[in-house]
Amino acid sequence: MIPDMSQRGDGPEAQAPVQAEAPTVLLDRVSKWYGSIVGLNDVSIAISGGVSGILGMNGAGKSTLFKLLTGKLKPSQGTVRLFGVDPWQSTKPFGRIGFVSESEKLYDWMTGLEFVATMARLHGMTREEAVTESERVIEFVGMSDAMNKRIGKYSKGMRQRIKIAHALVNDPDLIILDEPLQGCDPLARTTIMNVIRELGAQGRTVLVSSHILQEIERITEQIVILHRGRLLALGNLHAIRSMLDQHPHSIRLTCDDPRKISQHLVNDDQVFGLQFETEESLIIKTRNLGEMHARLPALIRQSGIRVTGIDNPDDNLESILQYLTGGES
Amino acid sequence: MNEDGEVGDIDAEFLGEEGKAVSGASRMEAAYGSGDGDDDLTAQVAKTGVVAGTIFDTTYRPWRGELNPRWMRNWSILRHHLLGFVKKGHRPWSIWMKLALFGCLIGSMGDLAMAFLGTVIGDTDLYRLFGASRGNLYGHVLGFFPRNALCFPLIAALLIGGMISEDRRHGTSAIYFSRPIERRDYTAMKFLTVAIVLSILIVGTLAIYYLGDILLRGEGWSWLLDTFPMFLAAALAGFLLVFTYTSIGLALSSVSQGRFFPAVAFLAIFLVSKLLAFLIWQLFERSVIYLISPYDCIAHLGQTMLGISSSYDHPWTWSLVSILIINAIALYVLTSRVSSMEVTRE
Numbered sequence: 001m002i003p004d005m006s007q008r009g010d011g012p013e014a015q016a017p018v019q020a021e022a023p024t025v026l027l028d029r030v031s032k033w034y035g036s037i038v039g040l041n042d043v044s045i046a047i048s049g050g051v052s053g054i055l056g057m058n059g060a061g062k063s064t065l066f067k068l069l070t071g072k073l074k075p076s077q078g079t080v081r082l083f084g085v086d087p088w089q090s091t092k093p094f095g096r097i098g099f100v101s102e103s104e105k106l107y108d109w110m111t112g113l114e115f116v117a118t119m120a121r122l123h124g125m126t127r128e129e130a131v132t133e134s135e136r137v138i139e140f141v142g143m144s145d146a147m148n149k150r151i152g153k154y155s156k157g158m159r160q161r162i163k164i165a166h167a168l169v170n171d172p173d174l175i176i177l178d179e180p181l182q183g184c185d186p187l188a189r190t191t192i193m194n195v196i197r198e199l200g201a202q203g204r205t206v207l208v209s210s211h212i213l214q215e216i217e218r219i220t221e222q223i224v225i226l227h228r229g230r231l232l233a234l235g236n237l238h239a240i241r242s243m244l245d246q247h248p249h250s251i252r253l254t255c256d257d258p259r260k261i262s263q264h265l266v267n268d269d270q271v272f273g274l275q276f277e278t279e280e281s282l283i284i285k286t287r288n289l290g291e292m293h294a295r296l297p298a299l300i301r302q303s304g305i306r307v308t309g310i311d312n313p314d315d316n317l318e319s320i321l322q323y324l325t326g327g328e329s
Numbered sequence: 330m331n332e333d334g335e336v337g338d339i340d341a342e343f344l345g346e347e348g349k350a351v352s353g354a355s356r357m358e359a360a361y362g363s364g365d366g367d368d369d370l371t372a373q374v375a376k377t378g379v380v381a382g383t384i385f386d387t388t389y390r391p392w393r394g395e396l397n398p399r400w401m402r403n404w405s406i407l408r409h410h411l412l413g414f415v416k417k418g419h420r421p422w423s424i425w426m427k428l429a430l431f432g433c434l435i436g437s438m439g440d441l442a443m444a445f446l447g448t449v450i451g452d453t454d455l456y457r458l459f460g461a462s463r464g465n466l467y468g469h470v471l472g473f474f475p476r477n478a479l480c481f482p483l484i485a486a487l488l489i490g491g492m493i494s495e496d497r498r499h500g501t502s503a504i505y506f507s508r509p510i511e512r513r514d515y516t517a518m519k520f521l522t523v524a525i526v527l528s529i530l531i532v533g534t535l536a537i538y539y540l541g542d543i544l545l546r547g548e549g550w551s552w553l554l555d556t557f558p559m560f561l562a563a564a565l566a567g568f569l570l571v572f573t574y575t576s577i578g579l580a581l582s583s584v585s586q587g588r589f590f591p592a593v594a595f596l597a598i599f600l601v602s603k604l605l606a607f608l609i610w611q612l613f614e615r616s617v618i619y620l621i622s623p624y625d626c627i628a629h630l631g632q633t634m635l636g637i638s639s640s641y642d643h644p645w646t647w648s649l650v651s652i653l654i655i656n657a658i659a660l661y662v663l664t665s666r667v668s669s670m671e672v673t674r675e
Contacts, residue, residue: 070506070507071506072503072506091508091509091510091511092509094507094508094509094510095396095508095509097507099507101500101503101507103500103503105499105500105501105503105504106501106504107420107501109421110418111418114417114418118405118409118418118419119504119508121401121402121405121409122402122405122406122504122505122508122509122510123396123397123402123508123509124396124397124398124399124401124402124405124509125394125396125397125401126397126401129394133392133394136390136392140390166504170392170396170508171392171393171394
């Protein structure tokens with residue numbers, strides 16, 4: 001058998017021009033299976049512009065989706081297009097893509113500036129262009145002070161930011177970030193989130209994967225939820241939440257005297273259940289989360305009890321998945 | 330809430346509150362303990378002068394330049410591998426690698442040094458032993474000991490050791506393949522890197538040896554006309570040797586995930602096949618077994634090209650076919666492994 005060295009086609013210059021009107025990302029009835037295991041099952045998505053969060057638990061198919069988009073996997077079925085071009089067949093779209101992989105592997109012996117400049121040259125920049133543009137993107141991710149330090153000495157957050165910098169150096173129209181916040185401290189998270197929001201505000205298409213709903217929620221309202229390879233939900237997070245509001249929800253109150261405060265809650269028509277979780281916390285069951293949150297401040301004031309915390313224990317991806325799958329997850 | 334009755338950035342946001350966007354920011358603040366908190370709580374704070382960090386308000390300034398063509402991208406791969414020998418910030422060459430290469434370069438020039446000595450002290454026998462001649466041009470490239478027993482295979486083994494295997498192990502090939510770099514270009518540039526260094530060592534020193542000898546003796550045109558075809562034949566044999574070392578070496582590098590295995594396997598292929606063939610030849614006095622030894626195949630071809638009496642009793646065409654098959658197998662392994670790097674093809 002002849003090795004498939006033509007996987008990338010005849011080179012970017014020989015390919016048909018990228019279609020200007022095509023969606024940035026298009027997956028049409030795409031499936032990918034690994035032997036008997038289904039990685040992605042009949043997924044159809046079209047995304048152009050803005051930040052989209054790709055949510056899913058481990059094994060949901062996020063990485064498979066990104067590998068298909070970056071030409072590292074060939075779909076078992078269906079069509080994948082980036083800017084109208086098949087990424088498996090052509091390297092042409094990669095000139096317009098910035099990809100931050102989940103992998104931690106970088107060239108640790110290089111400084112941040114050297115690394116980003118080397119990556120810039122892989123796009124065909126001259127030495128001067130590469131250094132100038134590298135400094136630009138390193139400044140953008142807030143790494144100017146550390147750009148002359150070796151990557152091997154960087155913290156996790158700094159490595160993530162330098163990875164984002166190298167993905168941006170070619171001024172990409174599509175930025176794919178695979179778990180960019182994983183393992184980062186709060187400061188690095190906030191910085192990276194600012195970077196992602198700014199890129200989205202520029203009109204670029206940014207795909208960010210995570211398995212933590214709250215992370216994505218801080219970045220974007222447009223989400224794609226994958227579960228066991230299937231596309232479960234696609235669209236505005238608020239719209240998905242409003243669907244969830246029609247189903248039982250929990251609110252946890254942390255306070256000095258849960259039993260006393262329960263007396264003020266038990267007659268509220270939005271409350272259909274109360275549960276004393278610990279000596280200092282109370283779980284309120286409600287069918288209308290929004291309405292219950294609107295009433296809570298008044299009810300708490302009325303009770304005179306000092307409340308030290310309010311949170312939604314089921315306001316997470318697992319709960320949404322449970323709802324969307326009808327409890328199968 | 331602020332004076333306008335709007336929810337502030339750090340106040341709690343309630344789901345479903347009319348007209349208010351829910352960003353989730355308050356929950357994240359609570360999760361990280363960086364929100365307002367309770368006024369009664371106390372906290373220990375760092376002394377003045379401690380820089381805790383900065384959260385950046387970022388502004389992206391896009392670059393709208395033109396990306397350059399394929400050859401510039403390929404050049405960047407090549408220079409990344411080669412310039413590490415002399416500059417930081419590129420693929421590093423270990424000090425042992427540099428020392429070994431330097432030692433072999435000096436060692437490869439030993440024949441020129443001896444010819445120089447013979448000329449200077451006027452010892453014609455010494456010059457005859459080491460000066461440029463049909464046999465010595467062959468020996469410079471294809472002499473077995475020490476060049477093809479120690480020097481060249483050792484340098485080739487050190488060069489190919491981590492060339493592809495380390496990309497496999499660390500996953501750094503993904504950095505290349507998420508850019509507009511084709512796999513054939515990636516492979517070709519790796520190949521070229523190894524081939525350039527080996528060419529300098531084998532063919533480059535041959536050229537210096539030949540040129541040095543001309544300058545040393547002040548040879549005339551007739552000598553040049555006599556010996557230049559021999560030099561070209563030796564150079565051609567040298568390039569064939571470089572190509573074979575590189576293709577076999579990179580094939581081994583592409584099937585492994587470390588430096589040790591490809592280097593040792595490379596030395597084993599060249600030296601053990603030679604030893605095995607030698608032992609069988611001693612027993613059965615049939616040189617055909619040397620067809621399994623890549624070095625002997627090239628040596629046989631080199632002897633034919635330079636017009637030296639052959640030490641093998643089988644036709645040189647057999648060696649040609651054998652070396653072509655060996656290289657074809659090596660290139661097949663190399664290309665098929667690189668085409669599957671970072672790729673799952675189930």
